[in-house]
Amino acid sequence: MDIIRSTPKRPFHQSVRVPGDKSISHRGVMFGAIAQGTTRVEGFLPGADCLSTIACFRRLGVEIERETPTTVLIKGKGWEGLREPAQWLDVGNSGTTIRLMLGILAGRPFFSAVAGDDSIARRPMGRVVQPLREMGAFIDGREGGSFTPLAVRGGHLKGIEHVSRVASAQVKSCLLLAGLQAEGTTVVREPAVSRDHTERMLQAFGVDLEAEPGRVAVKGGQSLTGQYVRVPGDVSSAAFIWSAALMVPGSRVKVRDVGLNPTRTGILDVFRMMGAEVLVEPKGKWCGEPVGDVTVSADGLRAVEVGGDLIPRLIDEIPVLAVVATQAEGTTIIKDAAELKVKETNRIATTTTELRKLGAQVEETDDGLIIYGPTRLKGGVCDSHGDHRIGMAMAIAGLAASDEVTVRNATAIDVSFPGFAELLEQLGA
Ligand SMILES: O=C(O)C1=C[C@@H](OP(=O)(O)O)[C@@H](O)[C@H](O)C1
Ligand SMILES: C=C(OP(=O)(O)O)C(=O)O
Numbered sequence: 001m002d003i004i005r006s007t008p009k010r011p012f013h014q015s016v017r018v019p020g021d022k023s024i025s026h027r028g029v030m031f032g033a034i035a036q037g038t039t040r041v042e043g044f045l046p047g048a049d050c051l052s053t054i055a056c057f058r059r060l061g062v063e064i065e066r067e068t069p070t071t072v073l074i075k076g077k078g079w080e081g082l083r084e085p086a087q088w089l090d091v092g093n094s095g096t097t098i099r100l101m102l103g104i105l106a107g108r109p110f111f112s113a114v115a116g117d118d119s120i121a122r123r124p125m126g127r128v129v130q131p132l133r134e135m136g137a138f139i140d141g142r143e144g145g146s147f148t149p150l151a152v153r154g155g156h157l158k159g160i161e162h163v164s165r166v167a168s169a170q171v172k173s174c175l176l177l178a179g180l181q182a183e184g185t186t187v188v189r190e191p192a193v194s195r196d197h198t199e200r201m202l203q204a205f206g207v208d209l210e211a212e213p214g215r216v217a218v219k220g221g222q223s224l225t226g227q228y229v230r231v232p233g234d235v236s237s238a239a240f241i242w243s244a245a246l247m248v249p250g251s252r253v254k255v256r257d258v259g260l261n262p263t264r265t266g267i268l269d270v271f272r273m274m275g276a277e278v279l280v281e282p283k284g285k286w287c288g289e290p291v292g293d294v295t296v297s298a299d300g301l302r303a304v305e306v307g308g309d310l311i312p313r314l315i316d317e318i319p320v321l322a323v324v325a326t327q328a329e330g331t332t333i334i335k336d337a338a339e340l341k342v343k344e345t346n347r348i349a350t351t352t353t354e355l356r357k358l359g360a361q362v363e364e365t366d367d368g369l370i371i372y373g374p375t376r377l378k379g380g381v382c383d384s385h386g387d388h389r390i391g392m393a394m395a396i397a398g399l400a401a402s403d404e405v406t407v408r409n410a411t412a413i414d415v416s417f418p419g420f421a422e423l424l425e426q427l428g429a
């Protein structure tokens with residue numbers, strides 16, 4: 001069914017797990033595909049985006065076996081194991097798939113055609129196409145290569161020093177993957193630190209790189225060796241579950257085995273700033289990634305101002321943060337988040353439109369949102385706009401509404417969080 005109905009809830013105390021991290025699952029498959037030897041990914045996210053990554057690399061000739069829905073075996077034959085695909089590469093809804101894969105294709109000596117769904121067709125590709133061309137790849141596409149469909153002919157690459165205008169892990173990762181195939185050194189600088197899963201996982205696969213905040217350098221001509229990758233729970237998915245507890249005063253929820261990479265945990269810092277109690281129990285590292293259990297509860301929330309370097313550390317959590325802010329005392333200001341406009345939807349616009357349907361007082365700004373709270377939300381009919389995070393955020397809003405909230409186009413949620421509705425039900429929603 002393509003709708004979710006979410007109703008007001010009684011307080012709950014629960015301990016749950018969430019599906020595997022999307023960013024790490026993509027990278028496990030891609031790095032396994034270019035590595036020598038077998039890579040086993042356990043705790044893989046069987047969401048639509050990561051399945052698109054598997055489908056693309058199968059088309060590139062890589063043998064990928066799904067032992068179970070969450071265990072994937074990738075039989076890598078190194079860079080040279082990739083073959084010219086006879087069919088176009090369909091990335092579906094996934095920005096991570098297309099941008100990282102372009103970095104790999106840029107250095108392969110063959111032709112490929114890459115495209116995805118209507119949302120992907122609106123997302124900016126110039127931010128990776130320009131520097132890849134500078135390195136020596138031949139890429140063409142709609143509007144001079146700014147948008148899909150893209151046609152790629154890999155070239156002999158030369159390392160560059162690229163200063164990215166945006167803090168984007170997709171741009172950084174794309175250029176590092178191209179840099180591994182290039183002559184000389186590739187350096188990527190970014191204005192704030194974006195998620196560093198690529199740096200951590202490449203090192204685990206035997207790559208030598210230099211990483212410091214805001215700058216990563218990699219020498220070309222390096223090969224990867226297949227690894228065992230155990231994927232932690234996705235902190236971005238857990239954010240919806242913790243938010244559920246914050247929307248229903250008196251609730252407490254523990255998410256077990258969740259990724260705690262500091263480049264991803266901005267949302268926990270913000271929950272603390274809002275007055276929530278956040279208990280972190282570290283459990284060690286999985287494939288270079290810190291993991292632990294995190295329990296969240298609150299007894300009254302206050303408004304916050306969120307911007308600057310914090311934004312890349314919680315970029316995907318902003319729609320649900322806006323939902324939680326409707327229940328906080330005071331005016332919440334989210335700024336420096338213009339990147340939200342180029343996600344699956346313009347998330348500044350879609351969050352505002354959908355929250356207003358439930359009676360929230362929200363203003364859209366050029367680079368963020370202003371939310372006036374607390375508001376008693378009302379029931380209504382919302383739409384995901386085909387954006388998984390918007391669909392889930394509105395279902396969470398329903399937990400604090402006076403009446404039922406219906407979310408249309410809810411299948412989009414499978415992009416990152418298969419089983420979301422069932423898990424909410426398990427919490428008693
Ligand atoms: O590298 C990644 O896995 C991701 C990076 C972020 O995008 P940007 O690099 O465009 O900021 C994030 O929004 C996306 O969900 C996943
Ligand atoms: C922006 C997202 O993903 P992607 O860029 O991979 O489509 C997301 O998951 O919120």
